Amino acid sequence: MRRAGLLLALSGRAWRSVRMASSGMARRDPLANKVALVTASTDGIGFAIARRLAQDGAHVVVSSRKQQNVDRAVATLQGEGLSVTGTVCHVGKAEDRERLVVTILDINVKATALMTKAVVPEMEKRGGGSVVIVASIGAYFPVPGLGPYNVSKTALLGLTKNLARELDQRNIRVNCLAPGLIKTSFSQVLWKDKEREESIKEIMQIKRIGKPDECAGIVSFLCSEDASYITGETVVVGGGTPSRL
Amino acid sequence: MRRAGLLLALSGRAWRSVRMASSGMARRDPLANKVALVTASTDGIGFAIARRLAQDGAHVVVSSRKQQNVDRAVATLQGEGLSVTGTVCHVGKAEDRERLVVTILDINVKATALMTKAVVPEMEKRGGGSVVIVASIGAYFPVPGLGPYNVSKTALLGLTKNLARELDQRNIRVNCLAPGLIKTSFSQVLWKDKEREESIKEIMQIKRIGKPDECAGIVSFLCSEDASYITGETVVVGGGTPSRL
């Protein structure tokens, strides 16, 4: 239940030399020497992911469409002693966007595909990389009233598999995170009033609503060497809400 | 492995009065008094479906983008004594299409969604209806070299679920057919030469390649009263190729 197909790209400077997952060393700073680009990361789940990747040793590039949001997020994370810089990121040029009917499908699916392709050459230069696409539990089940959003998220499950296949030969893994109901400003309509929250929890068959932080660890894991044989997969972080076998 | 999100819309003139599935009667002409609009139906799977629906009692409207293809298909089916008429169907007006970058995602997903919504009012007037969307086994697994096609088909799985949910209250069911490898002109690159065919069959773990006719029965079934409690589902017609649990 978040705005856009958030895309995370991580590439290792010295991919092969970091290949020491079983030594214990790599786990201390599993993302050392890596650069992470996290889109839509000034708030909510994206922000939690950006923080976590930086804590795990990556240099993180925070990105969003608005300069002031980027500045605020960078300042916060730098204040925590993390290695973070920021960039404003547009989906295409402004004039193009105006002509285009920018639908949810375009933003969530096409932009994710285009951005992945944009970072591939950089990853190849560094010997490999890892992409984590953010879908939603809505990819599996129709959250009422969010039709186009749900469908775009379903498409991301397929995009993950197809990109994984295509980029396999270049040492780039592509995986996907499907958060369930997470407490963010984006999803607040679902939990703001107590009664609504209880009803949603019953329908989603969960004990409690998740926190953005609870989505961050799996992203760091999927980007690390520990996930070296995981590609094309989607992990649901949904607190037990029905997903798929 | 077919061109576009083929959409089939069936609406019953006298929905409730046909509700006699267990009497045996309805099964003789399971689609009597129904009108079926079959897009992309002048060739291959679409044509096989159109023929079958007409054989099962529906009046079928054959549709495609080219007048001469429509004329040929209508003539053939009328020559078999079937109740068929034709119409040329554009995805939007020509001038719009030129401005728009008509990608596979637009054609397969947006056009399918728009066309379904276009037929809903007519179905409501008749008391209900049935939509069958045609996806592909590529929706589940990345057929190499067909990335955007595969992703658009994955999106259709989600579209099926979401439309089913939305249209539930209006007595409209929405289901999906996912053909595996079917012998059509569209898929001939995969089976034209014998050696290629054998290798594809091994990879797809099938004994033989399917025929367009073998996709038609399930569509007729899903449109009939016999499927009254089936909605939001996708049926794979793939000869045993790996699909999903």
Next chain:
Amino acid sequence: MRRAGLLLALSGRAWRSVRMASSGMARRDPLANKVALVTASTDGIGFAIARRLAQDGAHVVVSSRKQQNVDRAVATLQGEGLSVTGTVCHVGKAEDRERLVVTILDINVKATALMTKAVVPEMEKRGGGSVVIVASIGAYFPVPGLGPYNVSKTALLGLTKNLARELDQRNIRVNCLAPGLIKTSFSQVLWKDKEREESIKEIMQIKRIGKPDECAGIVSFLCSEDASYITGETVVVGGGTPSRL
């Protein structure tokens, strides 16, 4: 939500000669010249399936563990002019069962596997056949309080795929039906009181509870020549309840 892994086995006397699905003829009596063995078929979904297969032209063998139930079902169906006989069917010999701790897993999974294997030689003699295994929506989602039942139904999804693969070379197709919430005596605890019914419908996200008849058409379809390219698949009959993509 039904007792046991109901197994349906259909074998065609003259398989190849019936291969005329597109002629319209086969659809009049799609199961003519076939013999259907339906286990657990004296009540509920099994009974609805047995009746439907007989209406569609098959000779049906009704089967259950209790003689009087079999007699009653046979009498009812013969009274409707259908070609039906009965047999009492035990899972193993009585003395074996007493020694064995007959768990749900044993009945639902092992018995289904064993019975399928028992009918294979007969099907082979006739040139082929079709098996439809009955699982449940519980195979996909944990219906609370029914753990072992749910797990056994999940196993049936895998059994379907594995038997389909194994029996492919012998012209035997194996598919599966997963009913959602159907109004039977087995499931009455879920719908007997009105308030409970409304709550269940909300959780299952369905407009109404299904009827046994609504599970019968798909079984007849899967057994017919129309499903000649469908094997290893599960069809959910759940009225739109969340299932899987």
Next chain:
Amino acid sequence: MRRAGLLLALSGRAWRSVRMASSGMARRDPLANKVALVTASTDGIGFAIARRLAQDGAHVVVSSRKQQNVDRAVATLQGEGLSVTGTVCHVGKAEDRERLVVTILDINVKATALMTKAVVPEMEKRGGGSVVIVASIGAYFPVPGLGPYNVSKTALLGLTKNLARELDQRNIRVNCLAPGLIKTSFSQVLWKDKEREESIKEIMQIKRIGKPDECAGIVSFLCSEDASYITGETVVVGGGTPSRL
């Protein structure tokens, strides 16, 4: 492709006090103060998991059916400075096993269910815990010649969901690992000769066969606080082999 439903149970001594995942601290020794019981862990994937959990701070109890295998594994891991002890673990008493027809379904499914239930009281005393069940890619697709094995693994996907649901209120999470083709003695028939390996890689659509170590990180992750909102899920470690959406 491994022998039995390997079960991993982890319980935190001071569950709530360890709740500091975002502080960076917890990640240094993510499993500190935890006790891990790893069954079937003297070889292959189980052994790799046991080692990794110990490296990540847990006290590990290695377990298997044969005393000498347990002794050897414990000695090896203690020699690496890890906190490890061993225990011989039988599925039931020997005399029981002789009477019982111990099928694969019994070992893989029933034993996993029983063992989980056996460790629940201990986990509850400690305030919670985490169970990771090991299934296989065979759970999703029928590996030829391994029918009962595959079906038992499919059942484990359902068991994971059902146990997750049941144990939710006791602060116990239950997840599942589905390894693809991993280089172990168990799977050597598939890769021992070079030609066979190449053919298997093509069918499984993978670039290379995985290593036991590559299955270990995800188990440690799923047991850690970082996975606090992940329950009922299966993660495939298959190098991009077709799995499910």
